[in-house]
Amino acid sequence: EVCHALKTDLMLAQIPVIFVTGHSGVKNEIRALEAGAVDFITKPLNPPVVSARVKTHLTLKRQSDILRAQANLDGLTGIHNRRSFDEKLDEECRRHRRYGSPLALAMIDVDHFKRYNDNYGHQEGDACLRQVAATIDACAKRPGEMAARYGGEEFAVILPASDLESARRLGDMLCKAIRQLAIVHQQNESGIVTISVGVASLTPKDDEARQNLLAAADMALYMAKNAGRNRVVGDAIPTQAAAS
Structure with missing residues (x-):
């Protein structure tokens, strides 16, 4: 529900959400991804793996932000298009x-x-x-x-x-x-x-x-x-x- 609320808010929709949960299973993972999560991590946690996955999603978010900004700018003048x-x-x-x-x-x-x-x-x-x-x-x-x-x-x-x-x-x-x-x-x-x-x-x-x-x-x-x-x-x- 929280993830769905974030994704329906225009100001918050682009924030990447990672589920960290003790509830495993394919159905739970599918529900999380369909709600807008970018990843689904189950317990017990492996800290180095979690850290690596978080860094990957942050890198993807930065790249996505750059592409989104470029898509919203006019190529000639550099202001909004x-x-x-x-x-x-x-x-x-x-x-x-x-x-x-x-x-x-x-x-x-x-x-x-x-x-x-x-x-x-x-x-x-x-x-x-x-x-x-x-x-x-x-x-x-x-x-x-x-x-x-x-x-x-x-x-x-x-x-x-x-x-x-x-x-x-x-x-x-x-x-x-x-x-x-x-x-x-x-x-x-x-x-x-x-x-x-x-x-x-x-x-x-x-x-x-x-x-x-x-x-x-x-x-x-x-x-x-x-x-x-x-x-x-x-x-x-x-x-x-x-x-x-």
């Missing part, structure tokens, strides 16, 4: 539905990035995305916040326990930080790389939290771009990003 974003958003939406805590989302798009790629080439485009991603990731520093590459030149930041005003402040911070990079972009109105940000927040409980939050943030991003880019829009109210 779309898969990791989806998992985190699902987790936060479950928490939102259960406790009614606020949940905000920022969707971010690099302004006129296709023009940047066409003008400077794909290598420079990749370098630009890496700088933008690192800056966004550095700004998402509150506990629980997560920045991810959503796709192409689009990024996202999940903001647990944040209302719309907090999300707007982060959006302003992101716009300012990207402008301060001063990456030359002759095909952009400002002459440097800028971003547009759409933010949305859910509170109180929303049974369709994921769908509604994504739709609202995406619509806000569309409005930010339509209003002239290099700005933050939230809750259908455009707010010009604070000047640097």
Whole structure:
């Protein structure tokens, strides 16, 4: 029962469990392994053998953690990828539905990035995305916040326990930080790389939290771009990003 409880908890599911018991027999071993155990050791114990088996499982756990981390990172930018974003958003939406805590989302798009790629080439485009991603990731520093590459030149930041005003402040911070990079972009109105940000927040409980939050943030991003880019829009109210 304890093993089953561990394996059904998202925060604890990856902890390797070894059964050490005086109950031998194939049926007991099968039950333990089916419950999620990685090993089944019966008494009397042989300490050197137990130690060796524990070390083996710790090594496998470390290797598994490395592979899992790599699977959740974007190959170009090194920040969280779309898969990791989806998992985190699902987790936060479950928490939102259960406790009614606020949940905000920022969707971010690099302004006129296709023009940047066409003008400077794909290598420079990749370098630009890496700088933008690192800056966004550095700004998402509150506990629980997560920045991810959503796709192409689009990024996202999940903001647990944040209302719309907090999300707007982060959006302003992101716009300012990207402008301060001063990456030359002759095909952009400002002459440097800028971003547009759409933010949305859910509170109180929303049974369709994921769908509604994504739709609202995406619509806000569309409005930010339509209003002239290099700005933050939230809750259908455009707010010009604070000047640097």
